[in-house]
Amino acid sequence: MAFQIIKKRHPNFVEPEYSKSRVNRAGKAFAEKKQKAEDFAVLENWRTAHAYLLNTFQATLRYHARAYDAVVAQRLKRRPTIIGKLSRYPTMQIARMHDIAGCRIIFNSIEDLLEFRSKVHQARFKHERKAADEDRWNYLERPKDSGYRGIHDVYEYKAKVAGGQPWDGLNVEIQYRTKVQHAWATAVEVASLVTHSNPKFDEGSPEVLEFFKLASEILARAFESSTGPYPSLENTELLRLFRKADADTHMLRLFDQIRVVHGQPEVQRKNTILVLRPDEEQRGQINLEIYTFESIFEATDYYHKLESEATGSEDIVLVKSDSMESIQYAYRNYFGDTAEFTDLLRDGRTRLAS
Secondary structure: OOOOOOOOOOOOOOOOOOOHHHHHHHHHHHHOOOOOHHHHHHHHHHHHHOHHHHHHHHHHHHHHHHHHOOEEEEEEOOHHHHHHHHHHOOOOOHHHOOOOEEEEEEEOOHHHHHHHHHHHHHOOOOOEEOOOOOOOOEOOOOOOOOOOOOEEEEEEOOOOOHHHHHHOOOEEEEEEEEHHHHHHHHHHHHHHHHOOOEHHHOEOOHHHHHHHHHHHHHHHHHHHOOOOOOOOOOHHHHHHHHHHHHHHHOHHHHHHHOEEEEOOOOOOOOEEEEEEEEOOOOOOEEEEEEEEEOOHHHHHHHHHHHHHHOOOOOEEEEEEEOOHHHHHHHOHHHHOOOHHHHHHHHHHHHHHHO
């Protein structure tokens, strides 16, 4: 069956109000910590304008992902995350940042992932896949040094009709992962919340970073007939090094002890804001607030309000998915759910040892 393009149009999406050169000047100001009030307005307008791209791409992806029993979710990159990236890469031009808008699809197997991605590549739409010849963001063939595995595609939006012209040239990133890869990535996100390390960006304790690199290698070999960042290690040496890394960091015990307290929203709506706040009185406890909205515009307004009131310890994200269950799975780091990661690791170690 051909990859059918689903057309969904909604009025009132935010349009980019500033030129790309002005957006880049704002990004440079943030990178140099010289930002002014107008730079915040420029950054927020640029970030929010990407919601139109998410709406355009997610409908098609959701429609076809059903045949694969895959989970689809979407999110706009958080303002603090964008600013953090600009600080780490001060020469980066924010107008060329390709992951402000992101769709994530989680598959049961690598075979499903590759088949679905191939169909997306063959779809008849004008949007341009960037770096297609070199497959630049294929982290299955070339895992990151951190242990991250998955595939990203970046598309530059090309307007078909006059109504889409304001968003012409903006980028959206599609992340393809398997459940195994997603379990690892979730554990990394949770670790960044409860430790002083951030393995996602190769920051923090060398022992914690090593733990996740070795864990990635174990999962790749045990469940996906693949390799991670340490392809040359023998299984016995891999398992020995992992035991040492876990003894040094106690990460598995820490994951078993993490407690995230949250309540289910009374109404199930697709536009959801998740807010993580570390509990100031209960060590090891994280409180999760959940807000749901019928309208993406209402959700965006409340998201801006929460970010303006944030003290710095919160982690706030606006996401959209088919159901609360899908959100809990796709963004399980916000629910502190590392059970699948620890279960897979224990099973994987047994498989490699036999």
